[in-house]
Amino acid sequence: MKRINEYKKLFNVEQDTDLKKLKSTYRNLVKEWHPDKFLEGDDRAAEAEIKSRQIIDGYHFLVSIAPETKTRNMEKYTASTQSGIADYRHKGQLLEITFFDGTSYEYFGVPKSVFTKLNHSDKPLRFAKRNILNSYLYRQSAKELQEA
Structure with missing residues (x-):
């Protein structure tokens, strides 16, 4: 449950969010935290690498528990x-x-x-x-x- 709450907080989503909104939020977060956006010597480059992985994992996780995914499967x-x-x-x-x-x-x-x-x-x-x-x-x- 802790992981679910962390991902929902990261994506700033409510209990049941639609996939369209989730995808939009995901794209905006990826743009903001993409590792190529930061210079290699920058301290934030390492943070961006970790954050981008967390964003990708969170997106896949939230999509897998979304009501639309459950209905489809x-x-x-x-x-x-x-x-x-x-x-x-x-x-x-x-x-x-x-x-x-x-x-x-x-x-x-x-x-x-x-x-x-x-x-x-x-x-x-x-x-x-x-x-x-x-x-x-x-x-x-x-x-x-x-x-x-």
């Missing part, structure tokens, strides 16, 4: 969640679930208590459908997107 998501849970990992408040069809999704803000209940459940898919899959903010796993 809902059919695939539904099919994946019906295939069954192959594996899951929890770190902090991030739960990553891998389904039998090979897709992985990250769920944000999942407390340890919910993960523990998932872990002890006789039917993890049933528990996940009722308590996780539609209750928490999610996106397709970044690792999977990089491999594609």
Whole structure:
């Protein structure tokens, strides 16, 4: 959740922003912080390099959790969640679930208590459908997107 809030603050966006506004903000930030804009000896050149990477990562992240992206990918998501849970990992408040069809999704803000209940459940898919899959903010796993 901390990462989401940092990216939203960086892009100065509200809870649900449309992709058109997000893209416009992204382009303006990239223009402002592009590393080629600063001279190589300038102290701000290194800062611009870091900031530009952060802007690019933030943009891709916010696009992946945008309502329009979720709507566009809902059919695939539904099919994946019906295939069954192959594996899951929890770190902090991030739960990553891998389904039998090979897709992985990250769920944000999942407390340890919910993960523990998932872990002890006789039917993890049933528990996940009722308590996780539609209750928490999610996106397709970044690792999977990089491999594609």
